[in-house]
Amino acid sequence: MALVDRIGEGLERLGGGVILTSVDALVDWSRGQSLWAFPMGTACCAMELIAASFSKFDFDRLGTFPRPDPRHTDVMILAGTITEKMKPAVRRLYDQMPEPKWVVAMGNCTVSGGIFYYDTYSVVRGADQFLPVDVYISGCPPRPEALQDGVLQLRELVRMRSLAPGKRYERELALPRPEDASYSNEDPNPPSAGLEGGDAS
Amino acid sequence: MTQDEMTALIARIRTHNADLYPLFSLEFGDAVVGVAPEELSSTACDLREAGFDRLTMVTAVDRGETFELVYRLHSRSLTASIFVKTVVRRDDPHIASVYDVWPAANWQEREVFDLFGIVFDGHPDLRRILMPYDYEGHPLRRDFEHPNIIRRPDYI
Numbered sequence A: 001m002a003l004v005d006r007i008g009e010g011l012e013r014l015g016g017g018v019i020l021t022s023v024d025a026l027v028d029w030s031r032g033q034s035l036w037a038f039p040m041g042t043a044c045c046a047m048e049l050i051a052a053s054f055s056k057f058d059f060d061r062l063g064t065f066p067r068p069d070p071r072h073t074d075v076m077i078l079a080g081t082i083t084e085k086m087k088p089a090v091r092r093l094y095d096q097m098p099e100p101k102w103v104v105a106m107g108n109c110t111v112s113g114g115i116f117y118y119d120t121y122s123v124v125r126g127a128d129q130f131l132p133v134d135v136y137i138s139g140c141p142p143r144p145e146a147l148q149d150g151v152l153q154l155r156e157l158v159r160m161r162s163l164a165p166g167k168r169y170e171r172e173l174a175l176p177r178p179e180d181a182s183y184s185n186e187d188p189n190p191p192s193a194g195l196e197g198g199d200a201s
Numbered sequence B: 001m002t003q004d005e006m007t008a009l010i011a012r013i014r015t016h017n018a019d020l021y022p023l024f025s026l027e028f029g030d031a032v033v034g035v036a037p038e039e040l041s042s043t044a045c046d047l048r049e050a051g052f053d054r055l056t057m058v059t060a061v062d063r064g065e066t067f068e069l070v071y072r073l074h075s076r077s078l079t080a081s082i083f084v085k086t087v088v089r090r091d092d093p094h095i096a097s098v099y100d101v102w103p104a105a106n107w108q109e110r111e112v113f114d115l116f117g118i119v120f121d122g123h124p125d126l127r128r129i130l131m132p133y134d135y136e137g138h139p140l141r142r143d144f145e146h147p148n149i150i151r152r153p154d155y156i
């Protein structure tokens, strides 16, 4: 991506906006398709992160693949309580990731400190105190589906960012929510009236 | 190991170190033997010779004026466990390290040092282990205060 970024900057200097429109669309699309993850598992949430990668929930099909090396990855998934002692290590691993990079805060501990918010001397109250977090996923721990939903949201965020520095696309951010009019929770095939406890007498 | 054998063992240790604390019970399963702080090293050697080859745990309790140190030992040959307790004064928290007897004491004693501020004389590498090296204070002391702590309000 770094090379593509440089091309983007060069074109921007030359005023090559026309060429960028089509290159942009392709690059942004492909960026979003394969967000390799750095699994920063520091506590119990890591179990759900692991479960999300294995066959039942199968994170690979969304293009998100856990890599043990921060230099191979695009997104850091913070799964677990971050202690004061761990904070410099997390920051260092984040700094080793190549640009562009994103951070997903998974679980209440990384969102706000969670159950360790009060009366504790060793826990960082939220990863956003020292990292720029893009997506917050609540839950203690969140289900693997919630994590995958969070990564899908992040994918939309990624596609909004253009190659040209500082430029953003206007896109629909959120995936369909239950309250959206186009999405209905009603059963499309309601059980027929005849089956519903017909009164024989 | 039966209770009688354990009682006999503790009696042997008691005769060896005349000045034992009267803290000794078999009530809750494992034996508890209390020793004076200056006798901890010799008791540790005796227990090691008696077959307690494994140090499972070192911890401390804040009792106000004193800290109570708790060592839990296990013996694979005797299949028995025993607690050794001792006290140190709060204004002078020094105790001999048992690292020479059980090397497992290394990190355990570092943890007690980190969280209670008890200094283990003779420890090879007494640094903080759970908190950052530059942290101020010892969090498990009852009078510990830190500006970073948010107290839980009553209504929660």
Ligand code: SF4
Pocket (backbone or CB within 6 Å): A043, A044, A045, A046, A079, A080, A081, A106, A107, A108, A109, A110, A114, A115, A139, A140, A141, A142
């Ligand atoms: S949010 Fe809950 S499950 Fe996740 S790390 Fe914190 S305590 Fe564990």
